[in-house]
Amino acid sequence: MGKILVTGATGNVGRHVVTRLAKAGLEVRALARDPVRAQLPVETVRGDLTDPESLEPALDGVESVFLLWPTTSAESAARTITAIAKHARRVVYLSADAEDAADDEEPSYFHHGVERRIRHSGVGWTFLRPGGFAANTLMWAAQIRQGVVRWPFGRAARALIHEKDIAAVAVHVLTSAGHNGATYALTGPEQLTQAEQVRIIGEVLGREVRWEELPVEQAREQLLAAWGDPSFVDLALQGWERFVTRPERVTGTVERLLGRPALTFRQWAEDRAADFS
Structure with missing residues (x-):
């Protein structure tokens, strides 16, 4: 098996991908903007996916690429994917799930543009389309420390996935045959409302954490201050609202x-308890 390049190697998913590949004794290289600070247990090369010319040293001798696009825009993807295609034979792309769509339907947001370019690049490809990340609940960490989470749509139900499961699937796909041209929708094993997620985190921490419904307009103001992009904020709020009446599906693909079985949200909370303490 040839060398594997892991992008997004310092993130929640990428770091687990690097670790798993290294433990398996495979030849792996990590891409990082700052290799020294990355502190990864493998060869780490400086590079930036938004700067295709910087990728040449990282791509030298690479057969497969685990690709995690770093921005919410596909505009700069064409040159980068062209650069990857000159070297690699295969790309495993961490995309996003199309809400309530079949596994072979296209995601409805920016990932579609990146997927389309990969499809037309001439390399073999596999698309991983996770739904909600369990790690997104870390945004409640400060409130959980105070014992009350004030947020809208407490009855919104999602099948949140552990980042370890995404990484495990990525490594499985990178190291085994039969996945070329496949799209895999990945979720956790159970639907839990946001209020239930908060309760479980509290139970893991050994203290009561209450849910308090926050008016949507107040939440929008907070998100605008944090994210800045009104369209992105509105899209997120609309998504949470839909999950009240149409819970996120459970796919069973991980198993x-x-x-x-896919790891449960409680298992994720146990793994990340220190982040809430």
């Missing part, structure tokens, strides 16, 4: 690919 089918890995041969074991």
